[in-house]
Each structure stands twice: as C-alpha cells, then as structure tokens.
C-alpha cells in the first residue's frame with residue numbers, strides 16, 4: 001500500500017518574525033536617537049508582587065533595552081493607593097523623555113483598572129487600551145493599536161495572507177484581543193467578513209468550521225479540535241495555558257487553545273504555542289514605543 005505523506009500546515013513562526021522586527025526597530029531607534037539626541041523612552045509600571053506580572057515586566061524592559069530604548073520598570077508596593085498611582089502617571093505623562101507608559105495588569109483589587117487606563121496620556125498609551133486609542137482603532141483613524149491584534153496582523157501581512165474577502169472567525173471577545181481583532185479584520189485594510197464568537201455562542205463548531213481565518217483567544221487548552229477546522233484554514237492560536245507535564249523540570253508546559261498536532265494536519269498556516277503570537281505581542285510593544293516617540297517628536 002502506498003503511504004501518502006500527511007499534509008501539514010506551514011508554521012507562522014512568531015519567534016523568527018519578532019527577531020526580524022526587533023532588528024528593524026534597532027535601526028529605527030538608532031535613527032531616532034541620532035535625530036533627537038535621546039532614545040525613545042518606555043516606563044513599565046508594576047504594582048504589587050503578582051508572580052507572572054513580574055516576569056512579564058522584566059521581559060518587556062529587557063526586550064526594550066536590547067533594541068536601544070531607554071526602558072525602566074517602576075515597581076510599587078501592593079499597598080500603593082489609586083491616588084499614588086495616578087500621581088505617578090501624571091509625572092510620567094509630563095516627562096518629555098518618556099514616550100511610552102504601560103501599567104502591567106492585573107492591578108490589586110483596591111485600584112480601579114479603568115481609572116488607571118484612562119489616566120495614561122493617549123499618545124503614550126503603548127498598550128493601546130485607552131478609550132481614545134480603542135476608538136481610533138475602531139474608526140480607522142490611527143493611534144496606537146493593542147499589541148496582540150497588531151502582532152497577529154503583522155504575522156498575516158508578512159506571510160502574504162491575502163485577507164480580502166476571507167471569512168474570519170474570532171473566538172473570545174476580550175477587550176485586549178478578540179474585540180479589537182474582529183474590528184481590525186473587518187476594516188478596509190483587511191476586508192474580512194468577521195464573526196465574533198464567545199462563551200454564549202451556540203454551536204461554536206458550526207462557526208469555526210466556516211472560517212477561512214480562525215483566531216482563538218479563550219484560555220482553554222484543546223478547545224479547538226481538528227473537526228472544528230476547515231481544510232486549508234489559517235489558524236491563529238492566542239491562548240497561553242499551563243498544563244501539567246511531569247517530564248519537565250518546572251512540572252508544566254505551555255499550550256494554546258488549539259489541539260495543535262491534529263489541527264496542523266488540516267490547516268494551511270498555523271501559529272505554534274509557544275513561539276507564535278506571544279513573541280509578536282512583545283515586539284509590537286517596542287514598535288508602539290517607537291511610533292509614539294516619532295509622533296510626539298513630530299508635534300512638540
């Protein structure tokens with residue numbers, strides 16, 4: 001009996017593309033520094049001792065320094081009041097050497113997240129979460145895009161995925177991934193027909209099976225199985241989940257929301273976890289900081 005090779009999706013390699021983007025940004029940062037006599041500045045604010053947040057924040061500042069940004073973490077104790085955090089943001093908003101301000105979420109429960117997000121100057125809001133930037137993304141009027149959707153769009157563009165007319169199905173409607181992703185994919189730049197699904201969607205599989213482009217941002221390992229995916233689809237797995245793995249020293253491994261091996265046998269393109277969307281999200285923070293610095297330098 002002849003054995004046919006199982007067709008497998010090509011990988012959308014976020015690690016490789018993020019490395020390319022960081023090297024492009026190194027040149028942009030050097031150019032900005034020559035022109036304006038200072039590097040673009042990024043301040044990452046961490047409140048409290050959330051263990052995952054501390055490692056995210058140190059990763060962000062290290063990435064930023066590696067491309068030549070003036071990056072620093074401002075670490076505040078868990079007991080910091082909302083008023084104290086607002087006062088710090090006011091100082092950073094006024095500091096001319098600071099182009100990007102990011103407050104790591106989640107915040108301790110006594111601080112209102114929306115109050116803090118809205119207190120960051122929109123032109124320095126490199127996470128793209130301020131309502132002004134959300135509105136700009138929604139109205140196609142520029143501004144700073146949220147990093148995860150921006151990273152996914154960059155992956156698609158650089159892989160020459162022709163998005164026009166595709167049926168894009170987005171699973172998950174968070175403010176940081178699903179909702180902006182659905183809005184951006186339906187914009188005149190990408191021209192997808194978009195379905196936005198969430199936990200109350202009836203018969204999720206009926207929607208995902210109709211997707212030419214499937215973006216999954218839920219946080220449930222193995223949610224998307226091969227029978228839920230159309231042959232030849234482009235699959236973007238945003239989920240980051242820890243699952244037990246006694247064979248690893250740390251006792252767990254990271255997986256996405258998509259049953260990778262089975263779905264990779266059906267899809268045309270697929271992002272791995274780790275090494276897909278995550279590194280692109282990190283790279284887009286750096287790109288946003290350079291974009292913010294250029295925009296501020298252009299209108300002093």
Ligand code: NAD
Nearest residue numbers: 148172173174177198199217218219238239240277278281
């Ligand atoms: P969230 O945790 O705020 O919300 C989850 C969403 O999934 C909700 O909108 C909910 O309605 C939907 N949902 C839950 N169960 C569902 C189901 N059975 N069917 C359909 N929809 C369902 O979302 P988030 O903050 O976007 O995070 C989602 C995942 O993406 C998490 O694993 C998170 O760690 C990861 N994430 C990764 C990156 C990255 O850079 N790779 C960035 C942000 C988030």
